Amino acid sequence: MxxxxxxxxxxxxxxxxxxxxxxxxxxxxxxxxxxxxxxxxxxLDLSNQLDGILGGDYNSANGTDVRNYGGLDGLPEMKQLGAEILSVPQDMILVGGNSSLTLMFQAMMQAYFFGYAGAESAWQNQGTVKFLCPVPGYDRHFAICEHFGIDMLTVPMNDDGPDMDQAEAMIKADPSIKGMWCVPKYSNPTGTVYSAETIERIAKLGAIAGEGFRVFWDNAYVLHDLNTDAPALPSIADYCQRHGTEDSVLQFASTSKVSFAGAGVAFMAASPANLAAFKKTLSIASIGPDKVNQLRHTKLFPNMASLxxxxxxxxxxxxxxxxxxxxxxxxxxxxxxxxxxxxxxxxxxxxxxxxxxxxxxxxxxxxxxxxxxxxxxxxxxxxxxxxxxxxxxxxxxxxxxxxxxxxxxxxxxxxxxxxxxxxxx
Amino acid sequence: MxxxxxxxxxxxxxxxxxxxxxxxxxxxxxxxxxxxxxxxxxxLDLSNQLDGILGGDYNSANGTDVRNYGGLDGLPEMKQLGAEILSVPQDMILVGGNSSLTLMFQAMMQAYFFGYAGAESAWQNQGTVKFLCPVPGYDRHFAICEHFGIDMLTVPMNDDGPDMDQAEAMIKADPSIKGMWCVPKYSNPTGTVYSAETIERIAKLGAIAGEGFRVFWDNAYVLHDLNTDAPALPSIADYCQRHGTEDSVLQFASTSKVSFAGAGVAFMAASPANLAAFKKTLSIASIGPDKVNQLRHTKLFPNMASLxxxxxxxxxxxxxxxxxxxxxxxxxxxxxxxxxxxxxxxxxxxxxxxxxxxxxxxxxxxxxxxxxxxxxxxxxxxxxxxxxxxxxxxxxxxxxxxxxxxxxxxxxxxxxxxxxxxxxx
Missing domain, CATH: 3.90.1150.10 (Aspartate Aminotransferase, domain 1)
Structure with a gap:
């Protein structure tokens, strides 16, 4: 035709x-x-055993009664799983509730209203705020920016990830660009897997941009290979450490498309400074996540092999x-x-x-x-x-x-x- | 002595x-x-049957597969329970995650940053913001105000609730007072139960104060009678309706001290206008609450009698x-x-x-x-x-x-x- x-x-x-x-x-x-x-x-049927999987034992590995209040950043064994999923040290992990989208919203709220380095660092005090959005991309990411009044600038998606020449040039030219959305593996919707070179260049953006710059690294599909020979994604945290930009990347993942979409467990990975600021606000808004559901997930996925x-x-x-x-x-x-x-x-x-x-x-x-x-x-x-x-x-x-x-x-x-x-x- | x-x-x-x-x-x-x-x-042992209570059936009464995404404001049958707990019509109820504290934080965020009646109504655009805090009171309420930079003014707690003469006088004298914390039944920590007269006067505060005024009505202990002959608390929503102040009160409750403290279900009750604004932000931050846990709770508490x-x-x-x-x-x-x-x-x-x-x-x-x-x-x-x-x-x-x-x-x-x-x- x-x-x-x-x-x-x-x-x-x-x-x-x-x-x-x-x-x-x-x-x-x-x-x-x-x-x-x-x-x-x-x-969803693959995880049906979640309900009842505890067999009446509500104690975590370290003896915590998961039914009660507390444990703001999650159970240690669940942090360990998150650390392996996102290829970061365990002390970078926070385990949340049922939604990584919620963690992303909260991370944006922290940056925009409260600041990761004190109130003065809050983006709302810094005039116009812009974000780089590789396109095509994920509508819920864009909706977060729009809700906060953050201007979105598009960057083309190439076969190996966002067009980094363009992204770097834009950030150099405009200090009001405070962040960037990324879905590094099987990007929504293109399915693009970022190359190691692209990931390293993204890790270095924090050195080009100002202090407050944050990449929102939504690794939603890190586990979601269709083929068994899928390559592992290089850890952006490793590159950040190499280039001294640890604070410039916030990572997210969840079991929403692993166990139950609406009743899974979400993870965030961030530097100690970012985690401290994030947890300060979280401690005001919560006495802790649902640890019972976290414990259920550690029973269903005791290690990465089972996952x-x-x-x-x-x-x-x-x-x-x-x-x-x-x-x-x-x-x-x-x-x-x-x-x-x-x-x-x-x-x-x-x-x-x-x-x-x-x-x-x-x-x-x-x-x-x-x-x-x-x-x-x-x-x-x-x-x-x-x-x-x-x-x-x-x-x-x-x-x-x-x-x-x-x-x-x-x-x-x-x-x-x-x-x-x-x-x- | x-x-x-x-x-x-x-x-x-x-x-x-x-x-x-x-x-x-x-x-x-x-x-x-x-x-x-x-x-x-x-x-906590009283609710141990929650894990496994579904017996493999993850469908709610209306056939919703609770494992999947969606249902931003909760399952209908859980809304019904929340409506009976808070003595309001079902369409005023939103069912959240595991924490009413989180709903209160989100409700404060909506008022302070986004506004319940458009961006101009956001408190942060209106200069100094003050809250009335009956004392002694609950430290986590105060922490929310402090985190948002809201000045707190104390009001004495009398035997029948906050000193309303003083509260009304303060609100008349100072339009920067935008809200008030209340724990109307078995107040934390005094155990005070607000009288019907006090509740009606609180419902009328919205007519004294300006448009944006919001009472945060934390009904945390609404179900928590020590004695069987405890009187029912009059519904503040009824008084609000009578006095045309429906938008001035936001109500909260949860099953945290009913089922599992860290893995219960939280409720918010609000007017249609308040709910619409709240849900607009919530829809950006979430694809829905943990409906599996909601369904578990409807099995444990099929009606008010069982509760x-x-x-x-x-x-x-x-x-x-x-x-x-x-x-x-x-x-x-x-x-x-x-x-x-x-x-x-x-x-x-x-x-x-x-x-x-x-x-x-x-x-x-x-x-x-x-x-x-x-x-x-x-x-x-x-x-x-x-x-x-x-x-x-x-x-x-x-x-x-x-x-x-x-x-x-x-x-x-x-x-x-x-x-x-x-x-x-």
Whole structure:
């Protein structure tokens, strides 16, 4: 399907065929949803033993009664697991509640309102505050910035991570840039894995920028390999130590897509100075996290080996869904320029770029045929995809055959929108 | 023991006797702690069935898979329970995570930084912000104010709640007073239960003060009666509705001292406008609370009757401890002016006033003899008890005979400090 060479008649013929195909989908009354990165029921079933796993013993390894108050930064054995997940020393870890998003919000609140180095260091006292946002990226990161009134500047995502030439140049030119969002492994939505060189350059940003600069390192998919031969991500904490920028990076992870999405355990990793400031506010807002749930998780995942074995089961459930998505895209667009995407090695998404100007139309068409997609633009700050071409595909929840059907609709919608556009030009 | 009439010789003789008694305690190497309002292990045991209570069924009444993301304001059946606990309509309830303190912090953050009626309504944009704090009160409330830089003004606690003549006069005179802390039932630490008249006057404060005024109504002990004939607390929401001040009160409660202190479920009750503003920020910071734990709690407490039966078991465990405290105080100070206290009908504390100037000395002496008390001053803003006389006694955790022993030490310390003072005058 080469739109560039096609005659007007050919385009009209294609449109008629696609319109017919599209109408057929519409008559099926589909209700398919590939919008959000949620685990499926089958994935959640993998952790069903969590309820009851304590067998009546509510004492942690060091004898703490986990039912009572206290333990602001989490159980030691859970800190150890977090340390191994994020490749940092255990004393850098804080274990939170059920949400790493909440820890990120709290970390932003600390930076913006209270400061990591006393009240004067609070960003709100420093005029305009800007953040670098690699795009396409994660809408909930952008929402945090927007809620705090932080201006977002985009940086292109390359195959090895954010465009660091551009990021460094922007930070050198503008001291009001106070931070940067990063999802270093299987980035949401592109699936990009940052290279060691990129990670080291990000670790050095703190030396280029001012004191208050903070990278928000959301390692949400650090454990979420689709293949067994996935490479380990270099530890950014190691690079920070090498370059004396320990305070410039705040790391986050969770078991939300490991155990239960809404009832997992979240981790933060930070330098001693950052942790001290963060915990000062946390101690005002909390008498401690849910240690019972932390203890349950230490029983389910007594060590990294058990955690990795568990993740392999997730991969077995996810891989067929990703295979269907990639196969359909390859079949439909492998030999033409109607779409671009990256092969997914892990994470929860496939990022798809239409021809410029078509993402909203594709999402609209798919919705008409009963397939819900993440709103076009959601992967950009302020919902503004300047080229209106990026669409995030999240295939984890529907059954394999439903993903297949949803992708048939998606492919049809992309083709139809592309032909419409070619005809209008 | 009438210090006012005693001769110098009599005082010296008492001092020698008390000093001897005190030394005897010291040789026993006691390690007793009556500092914090925590449930004992026996109380926590009452809810041990929580782990495993789901029996593998993770679906809520309306079919929600509680393991997954979502449900920002909680499960409907848990909202219903919260509504009955706080005597409000269900649509006023938000169900949070494991901590009502966290909800209070978040509610304060909303008022101070983001505003309940748009950014302009945020307190930080309105110059000095002051709060009324009935004293003695709860140190963690004061800590929240201090963290946000909110000035605290004290109001005396009378037998029927805060001194409302004074509170109303202060609010009329000073528009920078933006809110007030209240623990309306079994107030921490005095055990005071606010009268209906007081509650109605608090509900009307919003009409006296400006738009942004907010009462933080921490109903932490609403369920925590020591006696079966305890009266129900009138609903402040009803009074607010009557007087058109629905937006002026934010209510809080939790199951922390009902099920597990660190792994319970917290509730907030607020007007539609307040809830909408609160949830806007919450939706940025969270994809939802731990619904699995909420579901567990709906199984443990399917209705108010089961909850009240459960609380009666707590009362059985707590009552002997309070009886020991009150009996010892009565025996030692019933016929003299060395101390004043209130009889406790519920909650977790007995509030004791020494003669002026002695609280720190009593806490110091008790510590020397191995009995930890809440630091003197903790029940006042900034840790500053102007008369240095209030001490909070929290007898819930130690065994009954340990409470008895701790109180023997306490009584001895109060007498010794009082005699020391009389001799020095």
């Amino acid at each position: 080469d739109l560039n060479q096609a005659s007007q008649e050919q385009l009209q013929q294609w449109q008629a065929q696609l319109q017919q195909e599209f109408e057929n989908f519409k008559t099926q009354g589909l209700q398919l949803d590939i919008t959000r990165g949620k685990p499926s029921s089958s994935q 990795k074995a568990h993740m392999a089961k997730h991969a077995e459930l996810l891989r067929p869904r990703f295979d269907v998505v990639l196969q359909q895209l390859q079949d439909a667009f492998g030999d033409n320029d109607l779409g671009q995407w990256q092969s997914a090695e892990g994470g929860y998404f496939v990022s798809f770029d239409t021809r410029p100007g078509l993402a909203k139309r594709v999402v609209e068409l798919a919705a008409e045929a009963g397939v819900k997609l993440t709103p076009a633009g959601a992967t950009y700050p302020y919902g503004n995809d300047p080229e209106n071409r990026n669409i995030r595909i999240a295939p984890s929840v529907p059954k394999v055959e439903e993903v297949d059907l949803a992708m048939q609709v998606f492919v049809c919608a992309v083709k139809l929108a592309s032909v419409e556009q070619a005809l209008a030009q | 009438d210090l006012n009439q005693a001769s110098q010789e009599q005082l010296q003789q008492w001092q020698a006797q008390l000093q001897q008694e005190f030394e005897n305690f010291k040789t026993q190497g006691l390690q007793l702690d009556i500092t914090r309002g925590k449930p004992s292990s026996s109380q 009240k039966a459960h609380m009666a078991k707590h009362a059985e465990l707590l009552r002997p401890r309070f009886d020991v405290v009150l009996q010892q105080l009565q025996d030692a100070f019933g016929d003299n002016d060395l101390g004043q206290w209130q009889s406790a009908e519920g909650g977790y504390f007995v509030s004791f006033d020494t003669r002026p100037g002695l609280a720190k000395r009593v806490v110091e002496l008790a510590a020397e003899a191995g009995v930890k008390l809440t630091p003197a001053g903790a029940t006042y803003p900034y840790g500053n008890d102007p008369e240095n006389r209030n001490i909070r006694i929290a007898p819930s955790v130690p065994k009954v005979e340990e409470v008895d022993l701790a109180m023997q030490v306490f009584v001895c310390a109060v007498k010794l400090a009082s005699v020391e003072q009389a001799l020095a005058q």
